[in-house]
Amino acid sequence: MYSKLTFVLLATVFATCLGAYTCRTGTVVNRPVNNQPYTFPINWDDNQTAPALAAGQDCSWVVTIPQGYYAKLIISGDLTDSVGYIQMVDTNGNVQKTKHENKNPYFFPSPKFTLIVDNQAAATFAFKVVWAPFPVGTSFEALVDLYAKVVDVTKEVFAGKLDCSNSCSMFSFPVDTISFFNLRSVLVFSGLGYNGTYLTSLYQMYKNPMQWIGPPTILYIVNLQASGADDKLLVQSSAFTSDIKLYEELNCIPSSTCTIPLNNGPGKSGLVYAGNQNQTLTDIFMDKTATLTVYYGSQTHFALYKTYQGSTIQKMLPLTFKGGFMTNYIISAGKSIFTFSLSG
Known part of the structure; x- marks a missing residue:
């Protein structure tokens, strides 16, 4: 009887003989003096499809990035076994x-x-x-305190500074x-520029369903x-x-x-909108003892528009709220279900 390891080794040898690539753990990649891209395998072009990778590989690359630079990573790959994976870890873990x-x-x-x-x-x-x-330079600087800030965040390359001395909450749309x-x-x-402490990307932030609250400091945001x-x-x-639980x-x-x-459950929950469309609330489920503000x-209190009682709001539907504003819908307690119809 052949062991599982024997079959993996045989498969690896067979795949390698057919031209599949192999790799190793602990490869350190530094920026070349001529600033040319680094590719694996050598001479691969990102206009091409990805070549075959032999079975049974366990490989890693540590890519160093000089101060003042960022790295752009382009990957093409397809791992078909149940336990295989591609993983990236940035400088903040x-x-x-x-x-x-x-x-x-990806950007780092x-x-x-x-x-x-x-991969197996x-x-x-x-x-x-x-x-x-x-x-180089900054496109805007803003104090985030009584008034919020909405940024066109990927349309153009930019860098901006946000004074979040009382800490800031962020949502991507x-x-x-x-x-x-x-x-x-x-x-x-966190800090006055890219030489500060790297926190996260908006991609990572958006994957987390909870609101992101940063440290009480200047935040530097850059779109690359x-x-x-x-x-x-x-x-x-x-x-x-910070008092909104969900x-x-x-x-x-x-x-x-x-x-x-x-x-x-107990405590506040809410939705926040930051677009230009009118929002028409066509249906809502909420506790009759709760309120929607x-x-x-x-x-x-400057931004307060209206408070609705859970016991009577159904009779008032539909309710339309104007677009072009950041709008918060805050439920005082309990579960709720909102149904909105947005304008074109």
Whole structure:
């Protein structure tokens, strides 16, 4: 009887003989003096499909990034076995793990990131790293306190500084809520620039269903690749959001109807909207003893629009709220289900 290891070794040898690539653990990749891209395998072009990777590979690359530069990583790969994975770890320890990559780029700041591929069955895999300097200058500076800030966050390359001395809450509103790859190019730092402490990307932030609250400091935000898309970033002072236990973005396609449940218990829950469409509340489920308070802005008395009682709101539907404002829908307690129809 042959052991499982024997079969894996035989499969690896067979695949290698057919031209499949192998790799190793602990490869250190430094930016070349001539600033040429690094590729695996050598001479792979990202206009090509990924070549075969032999079965039974366990490989890693540590890619160093000089101060003042970022790295753009393009991966093409398909791992078909149940336990295989492609993993990236940035300098702040944020982990991204996938099985399939289709050349949508990732972006990493100094000083390094780690790329890992681990597969049992034969796969396809290739990648390319390009180094480039961070953009020079800042497009805007803003104090985030009583008033929130909405940013066109991926349309153009930019860098901006946000004074979040009381700490800030952030929500992204990508146009494509399924494949939100544009958000990978937006990096967030604590400090006055990219030499500060790297925190996360908007892509990582959006994958987490909870609101992101940063440290009480200046936040530096930089977008490294223009998408031309109308993706938005909403930044509020956490002084007006930290009491909301369950807080989600209302991000529905224009001219559509969407239903959003908030399965909250005791304490506040809410939705926040940051687009240009009118929002018509066509149906709502909420506790009769609870209230819905609508703000055209953050939770301040200046932005308060109206409070509705759970016992009577059904008789008032539909209710239309104007677009072009950041709008908060805050439930005082309990579970709720919102159904909105958005204008075109």
